[in-house]
Amino acid sequence: MKRPLIAATMMLAPLSAQAQEVGEIVSFVSCPVYRDTDNGRKSGCWLVRDGESGKQWDVSQSPHKPNWDYAVFVEGRVADQGDEFCGAPVLEPVRTSRLLDHRCPRHMLPPEGYPGRVFIAPDRYLTSLANPPEFEGPFGPRTFYAFFEFDRDFLVYQYSDFIVQQAAYWIEAAQPRRLVVTGYAATDPIEVSGMELAESPEIAQSRAEVVVLALSRLLPGMEIETRWETGSQPIDVPDADTIPGQSQRRVEIAVEF
Amino acid sequence: MKRVGQPRHLRFAKALPVIAAAGALAAASAYASGGESAADERWWSPGEGRVFPEVLDYENEHGTLRTLLVGGPLDTEGHPFFEPISSNGRACVTCHQPADGMSLSAATARERWDATNGDDPLFAAYDGSNCPTLPQGERASHSLLLDRGLIRIQRQWPPAPRLGEEVVPDFTIEVVRDPNGCNSGAEYGPENGWISVYRRPRPIGNMKYLLAVGFNFDPKQGLALPRDPETGDYLSGNLMSDNRAFTLKEQMDDAGLTHLEMLRELTDDERDAIKAFEMSLFAAQQTGRGGAVDDGGAQGGPAVLRDAEPGELGSIGFPVWGEFAAWEEISEEDRARLTPEQVEFRQSVARGARVFRDRTFLVSDAAGVTTQMGFGNPFRVACKMCHNMTRMGNDVAPGQVDLGTTTLPFADHFGDLPLFRITCQNDPHPYYGREILTYDPGFALSTGRCADVGKITLQSMRGLAARAPYFSNGSAADLRAVVDYYERRYNIGYTEQEKQDLVNLMSVL
Numbered sequence: 001m002k003r004p005l006i007a008a009t010m011m012l013a014p015l016s017a018q019a020q021e022v023g024e025i026v027s028f029v030s031c032p033v034y035r036d037t038d039n040g041r042k043s044g045c046w047l048v049r050d051g052e053s054g055k056q057w058d059v060s061q062s063p064h065k066p067n068w069d070y071a072v073f074v075e076g077r078v079a080d081q082g083d084e085f086c087g088a089p090v091l092e093p094v095r096t097s098r099l100l101d102h103r104c105p106r107h108m109l110p111p112e113g114y115p116g117r118v119f120i121a122p123d124r125y126l127t128s129l130a131n132p133p134e135f136e137g138p139f140g141p142r143t144f145y146a147f148f149e150f151d152r153d154f155l156v157y158q159y160s161d162f163i164v165q166q167a168a169y170w171i172e173a174a175q176p177r178r179l180v181v182t183g184y185a186a187t188d189p190i191e192v193s194g195m196e197l198a199e200s201p202e203i204a205q206s207r208a209e210v211v212v213l214a215l216s217r218l219l220p221g222m223e224i225e226t227r228w229e230t231g232s233q234p235i236d237v238p239d240a241d242t243i244p245g246q247s248q249r250r251v252e253i254a255v256e257f
Numbered sequence: 258m259k260r261v262g263q264p265r266h267l268r269f270a271k272a273l274p275v276i277a278a279a280g281a282l283a284a285a286s287a288y289a290s291g292g293e294s295a296a297d298e299r300w301w302s303p304g305e306g307r308v309f310p311e312v313l314d315y316e317n318e319h320g321t322l323r324t325l326l327v328g329g330p331l332d333t334e335g336h337p338f339f340e341p342i343s344s345n346g347r348a349c350v351t352c353h354q355p356a357d358g359m360s361l362s363a364a365t366a367r368e369r370w371d372a373t374n375g376d377d378p379l380f381a382a383y384d385g386s387n388c389p390t391l392p393q394g395e396r397a398s399h400s401l402l403l404d405r406g407l408i409r410i411q412r413q414w415p416p417a418p419r420l421g422e423e424v425v426p427d428f429t430i431e432v433v434r435d436p437n438g439c440n441s442g443a444e445y446g447p448e449n450g451w452i453s454v455y456r457r458p459r460p461i462g463n464m465k466y467l468l469a470v471g472f473n474f475d476p477k478q479g480l481a482l483p484r485d486p487e488t489g490d491y492l493s494g495n496l497m498s499d500n501r502a503f504t505l506k507e508q509m510d511d512a513g514l515t516h517l518e519m520l521r522e523l524t525d526d527e528r529d530a531i532k533a534f535e536m537s538l539f540a541a542q543q544t545g546r547g548g549a550v551d552d553g554g555a556q557g558g559p560a561v562l563r564d565a566e567p568g569e570l571g572s573i574g575f576p577v578w579g580e581f582a583a584w585e586e587i588s589e590e591d592r593a594r595l596t597p598e599q600v601e602f603r604q605s606v607a608r609g610a611r612v613f614r615d616r617t618f619l620v621s622d623a624a625g626v627t628t629q630m631g632f633g634n635p636f637r638v639a640c641k642m643c644h645n646m647t648r649m650g651n652d653v654a655p656g657q658v659d660l661g662t663t664t665l666p667f668a669d670h671f672g673d674l675p676l677f678r679i680t681c682q683n684d685p686h687p688y689y690g691r692e693i694l695t696y697d698p699g700f701a702l703s704t705g706r707c708a709d710v711g712k713i714t715l716q717s718m719r720g721l722a723a724r725a726p727y728f729s730n731g732s733a734a735d736l737r738a739v740v741d742y743y744e745r746r747y748n749i750g751y752t753e754q755e756k757q758d759l760v761n762l763m764s765v766l
Contacts, residue, residue, distance in 0.1 A: 034635060037637075041637065041639060042637065044637045066633055066634075067628075068635065126473075126474050128472055128570075129471065130568075154479040154629045156629070157476035157630040158631065159631065160479075161476060161479065165481075213480060214474075215481075217473075217480070217483055220484065220489065
């Protein structure tokens with residue numbers, strides 16, 4: 001599993017659009033640009049521009065990539081990497097959330113000599129039924145966290161689907177009494193690139209329900225209580241990849257014995 | 258490559274019935290070297306009581322299609338797949354013919370029409386004609402089956418419950434155009450609770466691959482796979498264009514009540530017998546223009562399918578169409594015993610496999626893969642991104658993707674198909690907007706979601722040579738037309754060589 005690169009204290013550092021040092025977090029809204037590099041499958045680049053600093057960034061490593069029809073809400077940390085892949089310095093870890101109320105003109109750049117990245121399957125890769133993971137006890141109370149794109153309830157491939165799948169395998173081995181699944185929504189407005197962004201309150205419930213549906217299929221007969229809460233605050237857990245906003249948009253699966 | 262009389266521009270098809278029929282006859286005699294008896298032998302009529310051999314070969318324009326029946330031979334007398342247990346004289350085999358890779362080619366439908374003057378149970382009014390309300394003796398009333406191999410599929414509207422849950426559609430559907438009469442009038446159409454679409458029979462055989470489950474999560478839906486309430490097994494989600502059936506049992510019950518117009522349900526014994534047959538049958542091309550497809554180190558043909566493990570993802574296991582890797586380099590010994598044309602053909606197939614896997618192009622607006630699952634829109638992939646199951650070329654995950662084959666503006670124009678207007682009531686469709694014009698809403702007819710309009714479940718890619726035309730609505734007349742569709746749809750820029758290599762590859766599957 002991916003280790004967070006950044007110390008936990010950094011997570012709580014204030015957001016600053018000007019921050020450009022390695023590890024600093026930047027967040028803004030931008031129309032995405034697709035750069036059509038070809039280094040095999042899924043090797044295209046996504047670029048965004050921070051209107052305030054004027055800087056362009058490579059956000060291709062987001063687990064949920066942009067759709068060129070819509071603006072994206074970008075949250076990422078300045079990485080210690082140059083612009084050699086895509087033609088812009090890299091944000092990583094990074095999240096790009098599609099804002100479907102904000103249309104953008106489709107924009108595509110040619111490779112212009114940049115290679116893009118060879119696709120490497122991420123660490124959070126579903127395990128096949130033929131090779132299920134094995135977990136050994138002793139087992140005790142534990143909480144799993146699954147994360148979401150801004151204002152969405154979709155368990156995205158090679159990120160949250162993996163977390164829920166692995167949690168289910170662990171729970172199956174642990175045989176707990178029951179699960180409590182709580183959905184959270186970041187409903188407190190924040191200002192980003194002159195826009196006020198807040199998640200809708202209903203998303204907290206639908207996130208919880210999606211995870212409960214997935215778990216009920218993976219763990220038939222398991223007792224599961226569904227809860228939801230708005231006004232979500234950041235927490236410090238590894239799978240949020242040090243992005244505070246990401247940690248707010250979550251579902252908690254509390255395993256009770 | 259192309260058969261005489263198989264209309265390329267189907268707009269003209271209705272004007273050309275005589276020529277088309279004559280062409281079909283020519284094709285039939287070309288195959289049936291032994292004259293009429295061979296043509297008769299090719300066609301399996303219900304209730305003949307023939308023995309289904311363990312190995313059965315039929316010629317087609319690309320070579321030979323072989324079916325392999327594990328545990329065969331099978332005496333088909335009394336077998337519910339082969340007996341006319343219906344009220345219309347049909348059996349399952351009527352539309353799932355061994356010579357046609359267990360599907361039914363449009364050419365075969367035309368041969369049957371000519372051989373029986375339109376009297377074969379295949380042409381049953383219910384779904385073997387454009388609509389039962391049309392005069393049944395006339396060829397024009399069966400033009401969709403004769404020109405493009407299409408069977409009428411009547412779906413309940415609003416949809417029946419799915420996985421035990423009520424389906425409440427988030428769109429309305431209106432009929433813009435009803436050229437055949439089966440989407441309007443007193444009995445038909447959404448207002449009367451029915452929607453008719455027209456689809457190609459999907460091949461049966463190799464079913465373990467279509468039922469295989471590689472992972473317990475469906476990335477396109479962002480959900481764990483549902484389970485079979487009877488067995489607890491995960492469901493592959495890879496049956497039928499619109500995935501209205503999850504299991505072979507659900508599928509055959511549906512087929513019995515519709516295609517066979519059965520007045521009773523299948524019995525458990527009948528279901529078991531049909532399932533056993535479907536699960537023991539493997540079908541694939543066995544010879545092609547380069548000779549046997551399992552010669553010279555290649556691993557084509559049905560025997561490998563019978564023995565291999567299903568459900569493998571090509572990108573982490575055995576590469577998709579890696580069967581033909583040995584033909585990349587052909588040994589001196591092999592060259593000595595093959596003709597130069599065979600050598601060239603084998604190398605073209607091997608290149609085609611690489612083009613299929615590695616030659617990327619930019620896919621955009623393909624709901625199912627470009628929408629939610631995180632890949633972004635657009636993204637650069639090769640054919641095997643969607644056709645990713647080792648040895649079968651269907652999708653390891655539930656394979657509902659919108660390629661545009663049935664929906665405007667990407668679908669070819671067909672004046673003889675009904676056209677529907679979908680109006681999304683909540684969120685607009687991510688690419689088509691709030692209003693969508695479609696010939697076949699596909700998966701949305703099962704889920705009731707406007708986001709699923711135009712999604713069609715990826716099929717098996719085996720036995721293609723025997724079962725033209727292609728795509729769920731028969732819009733690609735031959736294998737070249739399949740490649741041409743992708744070229745147009747995604748502006749790929751394949752070279753002529755790459756196109757031919759892909760066609761040759763597909764002709765030996």
